[in-house]
Amino acid sequence: MPLEIVRNDITKMQVDAIVNAANRDLQRGGGVCGAIFQGAGSGELQEACNRIGNCPTGEAVITDAYQLRAKYIIHTVGPVWRGGSHKEEEQLKDCYKNSLNLALSHGCESVAFPLISSGIYGYPKEQALQVAVSTISSFLMQHEILVYLVVFDKKAFQLSEKLFRSIEEFIDEHYVEEMDISFGTNRREAYELEDSMVLQSSQNLQEMIEHMDESFSERLLRLIDEKGMTDVEVYKRSNMDRRLFSKIRNNKDYTPLKKTVVAFAIGLQLNLQETNQLLEKAGYTLSRSHKFDVIIEYFIQQHNYNIFEINEALFSFDQPLLGT
Known part of the structure; x- marks a missing residue:
């Protein structure tokens, strides 16, 4: 990056x-x-x-x-x-x-x-x-x-003591440990339901493929146009390498890492709903069970889209940094 x-x-x-x-x-x-x-x-x-x-x-x-x-x-x-x-x-x-x-x-x-x-x-x-x-x-x-x-x-x-404490309090308030989901006592019914879902999924697979929505790359490029920003402005504000951005632009089926999608969301100054919609295009979502996600949510809610300040916070909490 x-x-x-x-x-x-x-x-x-x-x-x-x-x-x-x-x-x-x-x-x-x-x-x-x-x-x-x-x-x-x-x-x-x-x-x-x-x-x-x-x-x-x-x-x-x-x-x-x-x-x-x-x-x-x-x-x-x-x-x-x-x-x-x-x-x-x-x-x-x-x-x-x-x-x-x-x-x-x-x-x-x-x-x-x-x-x-x-x-x-x-x-x-x-x-x-x-x-x-x-x-x-x-x-x-x-x-x-x-x-x-x-x-x-x-x-x-x-980080400044004030910012660190503010993020720490936000994490304490919103972070939830992931819980194991069990089938309970009636495992047979659960397995039968799962088999039924797999069968239905396979029957609808061809139809789903034929009606696929826009890809991550297509959504990203559309958002850049809608925000009235240039490619250079976006990849620089996203702390992104120019060569990676070129790969994404030229390959509509490109599958990015989650932190790459979040970096683009920050560069485009997306709100939480828009961020999750962009993440969804790459198969991700923000979760309250991951500190990385909670920290990102904190900065978006604060309308702070300075990716370098966000990376300072992520570094302080031992989380992956945004960018390539």
Whole structure:
């Protein structure tokens, strides 16, 4: 997907470029910076950085990745947190924008970021996350590149307490565990009824096939037209890869994953009824017995169709993310 949040060691990411949270002198540091230097080979990487010399706050420079799996390392210098009144947010946005532009100019199709400035530079993690997601998502509306936001552990990634509690309360109120449905004591009658239903189903199968309704792909394309949106607008708002969208457009019998259908529902800003109607075309529905579904219902009821914020919430509750 164009923007994916993953829990991983950034030095193990198989991408074209990984981003190093560097210092202004481009010297080996601690934390993410130290791990990247060690993984790449400290000697070679330090020599390359020394040839560049330095990097101002908010800017970005690039070197080879040497022993890492990536092709390049993009070094960007995040702001030191000084209370938020010294242009820290502007500088942090520049880190992401300049790094992404540098990646594109070197032909990169994928890039992995750490949460810049959220370590020893003291930028509050919640705010650092909001800047990262909003800046990257805005960039992706104009450009095609796969971006990973890599967090080492879940403690480094937190929703706002207010939002987390609100979603948690909604889940507690609406989530119901799936219950086993038994036939009761009269199993013979149940089996006979089931056999009868199978026979009737087979008799009507040919008629059903002959009168099939529009497919998922056909319904999706019709909705795009009805909403007055372009294909590009929809797949970008759905955090969807352009190539997958092309497959769906060109194959009326394409069967998507449930999370893909939900992503399109979010991109199209569908209400709950419209969302379930689109899901039905692919053989799915929203259920109160799945936390993923309840979280999606929460955001739709809140009229919040920012797919990146929804993915933040899904990530926090250990649920699959929306997109490809």
